[in-house]
Amino acid sequence: MRNDIQKAVELLRQGELVAFPTETVYGLGADALNAQAVAKIFAAKERPPDHPLIVHLPLNSDLGRWAREVPAAADKLAFAFWPGPLTLILKRQRRLPDIVTGGQDTVGLRVPDHPVARELLAHFAGGIAAPSANRFGRISPTTAEHVRQELGDRVSLILDGGPCSVGIESTIVDLSRGLPRILRPGAIGAAEIEEVVEVPVLTGPGDEEDTPRVSGSLPGHYAPRTPLILVPAERLAQEVAARVSQGLRVAVLGREIQPGTRAEHDLFWQRALTAPAGYAHDLYAHLRALDATEADLILVERPPEAEPWTAVNDRLIRAALGSGADEET
Numbered sequence: 001m002r003n004d005i006q007k008a009v010e011l012l013r014q015g016e017l018v019a020f021p022t023e024t025v026y027g028l029g030a031d032a033l034n035a036q037a038v039a040k041i042f043a044a045k046e047r048p049p050d051h052p053l054i055v056h057l058p059l060n061s062d063l064g065r066w067a068r069e070v071p072a073a074a075d076k077l078a079f080a081f082w083p084g085p086l087t088l089i090l091k092r093q094r095r096l097p098d099i100v101t102g103g104q105d106t107v108g109l110r111v112p113d114h115p116v117a118r119e120l121l122a123h124f125a126g127g128i129a130a131p132s133a134n135r136f137g138r139i140s141p142t143t144a145e146h147v148r149q150e151l152g153d154r155v156s157l158i159l160d161g162g163p164c165s166v167g168i169e170s171t172i173v174d175l176s177r178g179l180p181r182i183l184r185p186g187a188i189g190a191a192e193i194e195e196v197v198e199v200p201v202l203t204g205p206g207d208e209e210d211t212p213r214v215s216g217s218l219p220g221h222y223a224p225r226t227p228l229i230l231v232p233a234e235r236l237a238q239e240v241a242a243r244v245s246q247g248l249r250v251a252v253l254g255r256e257i258q259p260g261t262r263a264e265h266d267l268f269w270q271r272a273l274t275a276p277a278g279y280a281h282d283l284y285a286h287l288r289a290l291d292a293t294e295a296d297l298i299l300v301e302r303p304p305e306a307e308p309w310t311a312v313n314d315r316l317i318r319a320a321l322g323s324g325a326d327e328e329t
């Protein structure tokens with residue numbers, strides 16, 4: 001076992017916090033069965049206590065130890081996508097501390113696919129409750145350095161597993177009532193899930209009163225500090241020119257370098273990859289870099305509406321809302 005993983009397992013057993021890499025984003029972990037340890041997560045993140053956490057499990061865990069009902073769809077999805085960027089919401093076992101589930105009757109479970117996370121979970125041999133390792137409402141970390149910037153000495157140990165391969169958070173599927181429902185889009189899309197469960201898959205939060213709370217689906221999430229506005233591709237060059245001529249320092253995330261805008265001063269242009277997986281992989285690092293330019297305004301070229309872009313568009317819309325920019329272009 002790697003020395004740092006040994007150390008991480010000891011810290012978790014002592015009720016301390018450990019940040020670790022997953023294939024989606026870095027997580028801030030604590031022993032899921034230790035309520036006091038889990039409480040430290042909320043303190044470190046400054047996260048409101050009613051927001052539930054995902055419990056991360058080693059591969060081939062007995063889901064019945066965490067969930068009191070494991071529908072056939074859960075077994076099918078676990079078989080198809082775990083380890084991987086998929087979280088299943090199931091009816092919880094009562095032995096779980098309330099603080100993990102935000103007092104709800106359900107629990108989120110996921111088997112991550114990152115060699116460091118998998119080794120950590122295998123040796124810890126239990127559940128690790130972990131939200132993304134950022135301050136509440138801020139951009140999720142996709143490198144160990146991001147975690148250091150977000151949490152510093154609020155975490156006992158940060159395991160460095162390099163940049164996360166997926167780059168945005170897991171797809172969350174609620175299987176706790178009726179038809180499966182995607183509560184948060186991610187790299188695994190609705191069509192892929194539908195193909196496995198062979199029933200219609202609902203999307204969006206639904207209108208039932210008991211809809212589970214998903215903090216990642218609060219309007220203002222994943223947000224930079226600089227106001228961020230989404231701009232249709234065909235209007236980007238014009239919009240940039242207009243803002244620069246107003247004397248604003250502008251930072252741009254575009255999928256193309258647009259002729260005629262790059263040479264302007266007070267302009268930072270970050271080029272994003274043109275395919276959705278690559279775009280998602282880099283998205284949070286790009287938002288951090290754009291935020292760090294101390295521009296007055298971040299302009300993001302709006303990606304296509306097509307299905308492979310669903311998760312990226314979801315995060316960008318929330319980033320715009322959470323940034324406090326009061327306009328949509």
Ligand code: TXA
Nearest residue numbers: 024027052106107108131132169170212213214215216
């Ligand atoms: O990819 C990911 O899911 C990452 C990595 C670290 O695994 N984790 C992550 O955790 O994004 P967090 O806490 O930042 O977002 C988890 C989301 C929250 O929006 C939370 O409300 C929701 O999952 N969630 C957790 N348990 C739930 C439950 N029982 N019912 C409904 N939503 C739940």
Ligand code: MG
Nearest residue numbers: 131132140216
């Ligand atoms: Mg989060």
